[in-house]
Amino acid sequence: MPLLELQHLSVTYATRAGDVRAVRDLSLTVERGQAYGLVGESGSGKTSVAMAVMRYLGRNGRVDHGRILFRGEDLLAKSEEALRALRGSRIAMVYQDPLSALNPCLTVGEQLAEVLLVHRAMGRQDAWTACLAMLERVHMADPPATMGRYPHQLSGGQQQRVLIAMALLAHPDLLVMDEPTTGLDVTIEATVLDLVAELRRELETAILYISHNLGVVAGICDRVGVMYAGELVEEADVGALFLNPRHPYTRSLLHCVPRLDASRAGRRLAAIPGQVPQPTALPPGCVFEPRCGFARDQCVASRPALEPAARGHLVRCLRWREIGTATAPAEPVTAATAPTPRAEAGPLLRVGDLKSYYEQAAGTLARLLGRRRAVRAVDGVALEVAAGETLSVVGESGCGKSTLARCIAGLVRPTGGRLIFRDLDIAKLVEARDPSVLRDIQMVFQNPDSTLNPAHRVARALGRPLRRLAGVPRRRVRAEVRRLLREVQLDDSFADRLPRQLSGGQKQRVAIARALAGSSRLLICDEPVSALDVSVQAAILNLLADIQRARGTAMLFISHDLSVVRHLSDYVAVMYLGQVCEIGRTDEVFAPPCHPYTEALLSAVPEPDPRPRPGRIRLHGSVPSALDPPAGCPFHTRCPRKLGIICETTPPPVQAASPTHRIACHIPLADLRAAPAIVTPG
Amino acid sequence: MARVLDQDRVVLEPPVPPVAAARGQTARRLGRSLARLFESPVATLGLAIILFWVAVAVLAPLIAPYSPTALAGRVAQPPSAQHWLGTDELGRDILSRIIWGSQTILLLAPTAVAVSLLVGGLMGLVAGYRGGMIDELIMRTADIILAFPVLLLYMIIIAAVGPSPLNIVFAVTFASSPAIARIVRSLVLDLRSREFVAAARLRGESAWYIMLVEILPNAKGPLIVDACIRVGYVAFTIGTLGFLGLGLRPPTPDWGGMVNAARNWIIIAPWMAAFPCIAISSLVVGLNLFADGLREISLKD
Numbered sequence: 013m014p015l016l017e018l019q020h021l022s023v024t025y026a027t028r029a030g031d032v033r034a035v036r037d038l039s040l041t042v043e044r045g046q047a048y049g050l051v052g053e054s055g056s057g058k059t060s061v062a063m064a065v066m067r068y069l070g071r072n073g074r075v076d077h078g079r080i081l082f083r084g085e086d087l088l089a090k091s092e093e094a095l096r097a098l099r100g101s102r103i104a105m106v107y108q109d110p111l112s113a114l115n116p117c118l119t120v121g122e123q124l125a126e127v128l129l130v131h132r133a134m135g136r137q138d139a140w141t142a143c144l145a146m147l148e149r150v151h152m153a154d155p156p157a158t159m160g161r162y163p164h165q166l167s168g169g170q171q172q173r174v175l176i177a178m179a180l181l182a183h184p185d186l187l188v189m190d191e192p193t194t195g196l197d198v199t200i201e202a203t204v205l206d207l208v209a210e211l212r213r214e215l216e217t218a219i220l221y222i223s224h225n226l227g228v229v230a231g232i233c234d235r236v237g238v239m240y241a242g243e244l245v246e247e248a249d250v251g252a253l254f255l256n257p258r259h260p261y262t263r264s265l266l267h268c269v270p271r272l273d274a275s276r277a278g279r280r281l282a283a284i285p286g287q288v289p290q291p292t293a294l295p296p297g298c299v300f301e302p303r304c305g306f307a308r309d310q311c312v313a314s315r316p317a318l319e320p321a322a323r324g325h326l327v328r329c330l331r332w333r334e335i336g337t338a339t340a341p342a343e344p345v346t347a348a349t350a351p352t353p354r355a356e357a358g359p360l361l362r363v364g365d366l367k368s369y370y371e372q373a374a375g376t377l378a379r380l381l382g383r384r385r386a387v388r389a390v391d392g393v394a395l396e397v398a399a400g401e402t403l404s405v406v407g408e409s410g411c412g413k414s415t416l417a418r419c420i421a422g423l424v425r426p427t428g429g430r431l432i433f434r435d436l437d438i439a440k441l442v443e444a445r446d447p448s449v450l451r452d453i454q455m456v457f458q459n460p461d462s463t464l465n466p467a468h469r470v471a472r473a474l475g476r477p478l479r480r481l482a483g484v485p486r487r488r489v490r491a492e493v494r495r496l497l498r499e500v501q502l503d504d505s506f507a508d509r510l511p512r513q514l515s516g517g518q519k520q521r522v523a524i525a526r527a528l529a530g531s532s533r534l535l536i537c538d539e540p541v542s543a544l545d546v547s548v549q550a551a552i553l554n555l556l557a558d559i560q561r562a563r564g565t566a567m568l569f570i571s572h573d574l575s576v577v578r579h580l581s582d583y584v585a586v587m588y589l590g591q592v593c594e595i596g597r598t599d600e601v602f603a604p605p606c607h608p609y610t611e612a613l614l615s616a617v618p619e620p621d622p623r624p625r626p627g628r629i630r631l632h633g634s635v636p637s638a639l640d641p642p643a644g645c646p647f648h649t650r651c652p653r654k655l656g657i658i659c660e661t662t663p664p665p666v667q668a669a670s671p672t673h674r675i676a677c678h679i680p681l682a683d684l685r686a687a688p689a690i691v692t693p694g
Numbered sequence: 695m696a697r698v699l700d701q702d703r704v705v706l707e708p709p710v711p712p713v714a715a716a717r718g719q720t721a722r723r724l725g726r727s728l729a730r731l732f733e734s735p736v737a738t739l740g741l742a743i744i745l746f747w748v749a750v751a752v753l754a755p756l757i758a759p760y761s762p763t764a765l766a767g768r769v770a771q772p773p774s775a776q777h778w779l780g781t782d783e784l785g786r787d788i789l790s791r792i793i794w795g796s797q798t799i800l801l802l803a804p805t806a807v808a809v810s811l812l813v814g815g816l817m818g819l820v821a822g823y824r825g826g827m828i829d830e831l832i833m834r835t836a837d838i839i840l841a842f843p844v845l846l847l848y849m850i851i852i853a854a855v856g857p858s859p860l861n862i863v864f865a866v867t868f869a870s871s872p873a874i875a876r877i878v879r880s881l882v883l884d885l886r887s888r889e890f891v892a893a894a895r896l897r898g899e900s901a902w903y904i905m906l907v908e909i910l911p912n913a914k915g916p917l918i919v920d921a922c923i924r925v926g927y928v929a930f931t932i933g934t935l936g937f938l939g940l941g942l943r944p945p946t947p948d949w950g951g952m953v954n955a956a957r958n959w960i961i962i963a964p965w966m967a968a969f970p971c972i973a974i975s976s977l978v979v980g981l982n983l984f985a986d987g988l989r990e991i992s993l994k995d
Contacts, residue, residue, distance in 0.1 A: 423892050442895050450898045457889035465890040467911035477897045526893065 013084050014041040015218050016065065016186055021078035023060045023069065032291045034060040036242045037078070039318075042186065047212055047219040049233030049250070051226060053545040055288045056239040058222045062190045065220065066105055067095055082186070101131040104179035108191040110171035114163035120174050121159030127181045146177045150207055153633070167634040169200035176207065180217065190222045197408035198572065199631040201228075202616035206630065208232050224545065226269060227618030230254050238262050241289050241299040244318060248325040250622045258327040260335065261300045268550035270579035272602070272617055272691045281579065283551035287515050298330065303547075306335050359396035360566050361420065361534055366393045366429035366439075368412075368419050387638045389415035391590035392429070397534065397583075402560065402567040404577040404598075406613070407587035410635050413570045414458075416587070417538045420568065421455045433534070451481040451530030458539040460519040464511040470497070470522055471507040474529060481530025496525040500555060517548035524555065531563070538570045553580060574617050578602060583672070586610045589638055589646040596673030602691050605684030607675050608653045614690040625690075645678065653679060730991055737987020743980025751796040760787040762794035762947040770963040779969045783955055786945075788966065792973050795947035799977065802859055803928040806866035807921055814871030815917070818878025819905045823886055833879065836872030844869050848931065852940040859942065862935065866928050877920055881913040915992050922985035926978040933974045949974050 023035040035057040042048045052058040063069050065080060067087060080087040082103065087095070099105075107113040115123055121143060128139035140159070147155035150173045163171055172192055179187055189208070193201040209232045212219060223229050229236055230250060237247040238261065246259040257263045267282035286303040295301050301311040308331065316330045329335070368390040389412045397403045405413045418424040420431065422442030431439040433453065436446050457463045464473055474493045478484040484492050494504050500521040511519055520540060527535055537556065541549040557580065560567055571577050577584055578598060585595040586607060594607040601610060608629075615628045631650045636642055642649050648659040655678050664676045675684065731737050750757070759778075760766040764786065771781040779788040821832040839847070851865040885891065886909060894904050935941045936950020944951060949970040956966035 418892075421892075421896060423895060442898070447898065450896070453896070455893070455896055457892065459889055462888040463890060463893065465908055465912070480897050480899070523893075530897070 014081075015044045015046075015083060016042040016220065017079075017081040018061070018065070019079045019081065021061070021064060021080065022076050023057070023064050024074055024076045025060075025069075026072045026074075029292060034073075034242055034291055035064070038239075038242075038244050039078075040237055040244065040247065042218050042220055044185070045212075045216050045218055046235060047221060047233045049221045049223065049229035049236040050239060051223055051229050051236060052239035053224055053288055053547060055241070055291070057242040057291075058224075058239050059190055061239075062105070062188050062220065062222050065186075065188055066099065066103065097131075100127060100184075101182045102184055103186045103188065104182065104184040105188040105190070106172070106175050106179050106192045108194055110168060110175050110192075110195075111163060113175055114171060116163055118162075119159065120161055120163065120166070124159070124174070124178055124181060127178055131182045143177075143181065146181055147174070149180075150174075150177045150211075151203075152177070167200075168196050169204060169634060172196065172204055173207070176204075176211075180211065180215070183215075184217060186218050186220065188220045188222070191224065193228065194224070197635075198574075198616040198618075199408060199612055200634065201618070203630055203632065205231055205618065225618060226254075226265065226546075226620035230620050230622045231618050238265070241294060242291060243299055243328065244326075245300065245328045246326065247318075248322075252322070252325050254620060254622050258321045258325065258332050258335075259300075259329050260304045260306050264303075264305070265547060266620055269546055269620055270550075270553070270573075270575040272575050272578055272614065272619060280554050280557070281550035283554055284547035285551070287517060287548060288545070298328075306331055358398075360399045360434065361397040361568075362430065362432040363393060363395050363416075363420065364430035364432075366390055366416070366419060366431060367427045368415050368424055369427045370424075385639055388412075388590050388641055389638060390419060390426075391641070393585075393587070393590070393592050395585050395592065395595060397566050397568055399533065399566050400560070400564040401582040402569055402580055403583045403585060404569040404571060404581035405585045405587055406571055406574055406577050408572060408613075408635060410589075410638065411587040412590040412638070413587050414538055417455070417536050417568065417570045420534075421453060421536050452533040453536065454527035454530065454532035454534075455536040455538065456520070456523050456527050456540045458542060460516040460523070460543055463523040464514075464519055466511050468511075469507070470509050470511075470514075473511075473522060474507075474525055477526055477529035496529060497522075499528065499559070500525045501551075515548075516544050517552060520544065520552055521555065524552075524559070528559065528563070528565075532565060534566045534568065535560075536568045536570070539572065541576065542571070542573065549576075556580070574613055586613070589635065589641050591646055592676070593647060594673075594675045596670070596675075600670060600673040604687045604689055605669050605675060605681055606687070607647075607677050607684075608651050608679070609647050611687060611690060612650075612652065645676075655679060731987070734987040734991050736983050736990065740980050740982070740984030740987055743976060744984060747796050747800060747977050747980070750793055751800045754793050754797055758787075758790040758793040760790040762786065762791045763945045766790070770959060770966065772963070773965060780963070780965045782952065782966050783959055788952070788969050791947040791952060792949065792970060795949045795952065795970070796973070796977075798859075798942060798946065798948055799929050799932055799974075802862055802932055803925050806863045806928050806932075807870075807925045809863055810867045810870045810874055810924070811917070811921060813867055814874025815878050815910075817871060817875035819882055819910065821875065822879035822882025823901065823905050823909065829879075832875065836875050839868070839872045840876075842869075844931075845934065848935060849938065849940065852935060857935070857940050857942060862932060862941070866931065870924060870928075874917075874920070874924075877916065878913060881916060882909055885909045885912055919985050919989045919992070922981050922988065926981035926985075929974065929977050929981070 018038055018040050021035060021038045022033060025032045025034055038061060040048065050058045050061060060073070063073070064075050069075070075088055090098070121140065124143040124146070125136070125139040128134040128142055129136070134142065143159065144155045147158055152158050152170065152173050158166070166174065193204050196204065205228060208219070211217065212232065221229065221233055233250050235247070236250050236253045237244050238259065239245065240261050246253065246257065246262045253262065254266070257266060264282060264284045268284055270281060284303050289295060289299065289302065297312045297314055298304070298316050301307045304311065310330055314330070316328050318326045318328045321327045321332055369386040369388050371386055393416055395403065405416060407413045415424060419426045422438065422440065422445055425441050426439050429439065431437070433449055436449060438445055438449055442450070471493050474496050475489045478489055478492050479486070493507055497504060497506055502518065502521055506518070514522065541552050544552060553576065556567070559565060569577065569580055581598050583596065584598050584601040585592050586601065586609060587593070588609050594601060594610050602614065612629050612631045619625065629652050631652065633650050636649055644660045644662050645664045648654050651659065658678055664678050666674050666676045667681050668674050669681055677684065731741065765784060766787045767777055767781045767785050769781065769785045770783060771777055773780045777787050777789065779792065782788055782791070817832050817836065821829040847869045848865050851868060852861060855861045855864070891904060891908055894908050932941065933950035933953070936948040937954040939954060941951050942948045952970040953967050959966050
């Protein structure tokens with residue numbers, strides 16, 4: 013008897029626009045001790061499945077068809093009382109946002125012990141000891157101290173560990189994890205995923221793991237189900253799914269993710285055209301048909317059923333036999349272009365010893381007493397961007413990459429250092445800059461929901477910069493708006509839409525069009541795709557690459573995602589705690605010799621490939637506060653290759669590994685060169 | 695698919711002149727907003743009450759049976775066929791005075807609120823967007839004004855400058871713009887950190903353009919709800935001022951003044967006070983219901 017069995021599950025939400033069927037006819041089984049990964053983009057219904065299993069669908073949600081069998085018993089038939097006894101003891105859940113899943117008023121110890129007091133009827137003393145042991149088990153540093161802390165005193169990774177410990181305390185049979193690492197930095201994510209994998213090997217707990225990230229699922233699951241628009245489109249064991257995917261959607265998804273080992277070399281990502289359909293406007297036939305490169309008339313006419321393609325491999329496609337292993341006829345691949353050589357005329361932008369400190373928000377009293385503490389967001393950064401090339405800045409949250417971008421854009425006044433654009437000094441706020449610089453430096457922002465003014469239509473969002481920056485006369489604005497829209501592959505009808513009538517990817521396209529209105533020469537992109545689904549992300553990355561090729565715009569690309577950076581950049585700078593620890597050509601940075609931090613970042617990236625990878629190193633602890641950055645090398649508190657006292661006292665020397673490649677580290681270059689490559693050259 | 699449909703429509707429909715198209719679009723949008731309004735019974739009821747009083751005020755010359763100042767009958771008559779709501783202490787028709795009095799209140803209250811919104815909104819915008827010393831200066835001034843009990847403030851101002859419609863507007867503006875400034879400032883503090891404001895700065899827009907064109911339209915939702923409630927308060931205040939003898943000079947029909955005049959007759963002729971009181975409260979209740987309904991609708995989105 014399987015542990016969990018979903019039979020023809022349908023989940024419906026009642027909304028003002030009518031009933032929305034978020035999940036349709038979904039069947040899956042999770043065996044005892046198995047890790048089942050449910051993958052899908054936003055709107056695929058994967059979280060609804062998790063919530064249905066927990067029977068937490070909320071007031072407007074209901075299961076209107078199907079059965080949920082847990083150890084042979086139907087959960088839907090159970091009373092609220094019986095469910096409560098089941099949750100927390102037999103079934104436990106780990107949520108996406110750890111801070112909102114923990115009670116801010118209780119210490120970690122109180123919350124953990126409560127599980128045992130309620131579900132196990134343990135004594136206080138025993139419960140406390142068991143909790144300490146469990147915190148030890150999830151590799152929490154200093155468990156006794158952690159027990160006395162409040163959730164806000166822990167870092168995100170620690171909070172997630174506490175939640176996992178809490179979920180495991182009652183030894184549940186099933187652990188439901190809904191995107192447990194989505195809000196975490198890669199290095200932290202990697203250690204949490206290691207923990208999940210380790211616990212799975214040692215405990216008998218089955219896991220239903222919900223994620224949008226194929227790489228994460230590849231690393232820890234045995235069996236994987238791919239969801240699209242509320243349906244399971246493919247299900248197979250992890251090896252078969254990633255190495256021999258059958259459904260066109262799964263394949264496209266795997267193709268459109270940029271990979272660490274594939275360098276730029278003019279390659280385009282195989283983006284999936286269009287977007288996930290609204291659950292209220294599903295296509296009549298196959299749900300993926302409008303975006304599928306293999307679609308035929310038969311796909312419009314009838315809805316495919318889930319059928320076995322091989323042993324244990326289910327696929328919901330009418331044409332899987334004919335398609336075989338052919339790749340989808342996606343967008344044409346443009347000819348490879350060599351990395352742009354450095355322009356002879358000298359760099360477009362020169363940044364020298366740039367510093368941006370800001371005062372920590374202190375109370376009025378502390379201010380009066382003269383207690384000022386500066387956060388060193390950017391602390392002595394030097395880099396150059398030449399015309400037409402892309403420099404990416406990577407690093408985890410809090411490393412100062414966004415502040416650096418905002419300094420260059422002129423949204424933040426630098427505390428010190430040089431910023432030279434062409435031959436103009438731009439180390440000041442945008443309002444104080446030479447007007448000729450305005451049109452040359454434009455920016456694309458991270459959050460699609462706040463990048464466009466909700467009160468302005470697209471025509472206005474584009475028309476205003478056209479008139480101000482490009483000096484387009486009023487009567488020609490309309491035509492120019494249409495031309496810009498076409499350049500970002502949106503049709504004319506978008507001009508009259510309001511931002512709320514656009515999807516995330518479309519908003520980001522409009523934002524890119526807005527930044528291009530004045531024919532800018534330097535485009536600063538601050539995490540432009542991090543809020544988008546992977547299938548949309550690929551299209552935006554292609555668009556940026558096309559625009560750069562067509563217009564010769566230089567790009568400063570800020571990102572936390574090394575795979576994206578690898579795909580897009582000519583040069584890469586790695587930042588840690590406000591300083592650049594490594595900078596060089598993309599192929600140089602992604603191969604030895606590299607800074608220990610770069611090495612750790614590279615080995616932390618979850619890759620959509622279930623085969624084991626060599627040379628993994630892990631970072632422990634979290635990024636120190638930029639209020640009191642460590643003396644010497646800022647990375648020494650977490651460095652796995654720390655030499656000794658010299659790292660704690662002396663700032664590291666900048667070593668030149670090649671004319672374009674610089675590493676700030678005490679370790680001799682020869683030793684760094686000897687390290688095994690994390691990424692095999694593609 | 696959608697694109698194909700759009701192209702088809704362009705082909706099928708005769709070309710529409712741009713201005714007419716824009717007008718049609720505005721009308722359609724207005725229709726949609728109204729349809730959403732009627733989804734909320736609370737807002738519909740509130741709107742009905744408000745529209746009732748607006749109609750009364752507009753049609754006053756046609757529907758009032760007597761002149762509001764004429765001595766139309768005997769003193770302090772109970773409601774009868776000639777005087778539906780009775781007569782007051784001087785023998786004037788109460789119904790006619792209430793009908794004409796609605797004009798005063800419906801003209802004064804929205805005007806006063808509009809002026810307060812203008813002044814308070816500007817204060818809040820500048821304080822929130824500029825920050826720093828300017829913010830401190832404006833908001834501390836606002837705090838000082840807010841520290842006074844509102845009624846006391848009204849009495850001091852009206853006593854100093856004398857009762858007149860203009861001075862009532864002035865007093866209301868003085869007393870309520872600090873509160874509006876606070877609301878606007880908090881909205882602006884949130885909005886100014888949005889990325890579209892950064893984008894506007896990057897294309898060199900002036901601070902006034904950013905405040906008025908980029909930020910203000912996004913703050914209008916909460917402000918409209920606040921304004922509706924505020925018009926209710928001000929209607930009340932104008933009534934109170936009238937009651938305290940700081941309202942409009944007699945014999946101008948003024949609901950608050952009518953209650954005041956009826957004070958001494960409350961035992962013998964309770965209807966003299968009751969009907970103007972009902973008038974004031976129904977208008978205030980209508981405005982509050984409307985505001986509640988609007989908030990409810992805006993929360994649904």
